[in-house]
Amino acid sequence: MLSKILKSNQPFVIILILLLGMGFWVPSFIDPLGIAIPTDSINMPFYEFIEGYIQHNSFLGILATFLLVLLQAFLLVQFNKKHIIINYRTYLPAFFYIVIASSFIQLHRLNPAIIGTLFIFAAINFIFSTYRSDYSLNKLYLAGFFVAIASLFWAPLAIFILIIWISLSILRTFIGREWIVGILGFLTPYFFVFVYFFVFLKEEELSRLTDYFISNFEFIKPLYALHHSYYIFYGFLTLLVIVSSYAIVTNYQKKKIKSRKYFEINFWFFLISLGLFLVLRNVTYEIIYIISIPISFLLSDYFYYFKKNLYLSSILLILLASLFYIQIIAH
Numbered sequence: 001m002l003s004k005i006l007k008s009n010q011p012f013v014i015i016l017i018l019l020l021g022m023g024f025w026v027p028s029f030i031d032p033l034g035i036a037i038p039t040d041s042i043n044m045p046f047y048e049f050i051e052g053y054i055q056h057n058s059f060l061g062i063l064a065t066f067l068l069v070l071l072q073a074f075l076l077v078q079f080n081k082k083h084i085i086i087n088y089r090t091y092l093p094a095f096f097y098i099v100i101a102s103s104f105i106q107l108h109r110l111n112p113a114i115i116g117t118l119f120i121f122a123a124i125n126f127i128f129s130t131y132r133s134d135y136s137l138n139k140l141y142l143a144g145f146f147v148a149i150a151s152l153f154w155a156p157l158a159i160f161i162l163i164i165w166i167s168l169s170i171l172r173t174f175i176g177r178e179w180i181v182g183i184l185g186f187l188t189p190y191f192f193v194f195v196y197f198f199v200f201l202k203e204e205e206l207s208r209l210t211d212y213f214i215s216n217f218e219f220i221k222p223l224y225a226l227h228h229s230y231y232i233f234y235g236f237l238t239l240l241v242i243v244s245s246y247a248i249v250t251n252y253q254k255k256k257i258k259s260r261k262y263f264e265i266n267f268w269f270f271l272i273s274l275g276l277f278l279v280l281r282n283v284t285y286e287i288i289y290i291i292s293i294p295i296s297f298l299l300s301d302y303f304y305y306f307k308k309n310l311y312l313s314s315i316l317l318i319l320l321a322s323l324f325y326i327q328i329i330a331h
Helices: 002-007 012-030 045-051 059-083 092-101 112-128 137-151 155-171 176-200 203-215 228-250 257-279 285-305 309-330
Strands: none
Touching: 002 012, 002 092, 002 285, 002 309, 012 059, 012 092, 012 309, 045 112, 059 092, 059 112, 059 285, 092 285, 092 309, 112 137, 112 155, 112 257, 112 285, 137 155, 137 176, 155 176, 155 257, 176 203, 228 285, 228 309, 257 285
16 A cells, blocks of 8 residues: 555655656646746745856756755655654655645745755754753754744745744743854854945945845735646645644644654644745745645654554555646646
């Protein structure tokens, strides 16, 4: 059965996941369908530099995005091995991340969200490493630093500075210095960027950067119509998230204290990601690369502990079938 295969920790599961990812992305290499997104006109400096060398809809741009999706999928697996969010080693997080992050076909193109996500991974890794650590100032400084780097690719990611404070309130007792050092780490890259723009570039360039940053946080969200195939996939995914969340809540007391705390942070990560999409005008469907992280852990936990393999296999087949339906309609 499909669910039993994916639950296993055998190396061939990696090959299966890689083949599945290629199946989702090969049509985009043959027939690119990349759409314009707001950041095409309000680039942050780090992404603007990369886009100067790699066009977002070029073969190289699509390849870079695909490789980043694969890298981040398997970073989730390593992340779980290190921090034991789910108590067993499994490749399910990689599977779910590739499925969800690959779902919006028109975003199979280079974009700042997928690059910024890599640095959010680094920040979360340092945050989780503070659990029961005697000295955490350096980790919190680096967490803030990498959130800032991520936001210099995609400004809305600056909001994830809140995750540092939320995590501190969950993982550690209150120590005033720890609540400050994350901000210092966050401000460091911006200080160097400001100095560079102020000293080496014209004043208009610094003003333009400031305007770009602020414009990323405009409100009044327009609605974008999607093909019904997307509503089928994301509607079913939403149902799975609700069912998995209910399962987490009902079995919450059975989990280890460490796992409980990590899932609390996972929940806040999901809420912040969803809030960015619902509230900010210039945050569109590229948020899928960010929100896939907490959803992947949530679904992996539910699928691993649920024992009815026929039921789980049916769910996976429906999920994959709805995604392939998107592929057929898109191409």
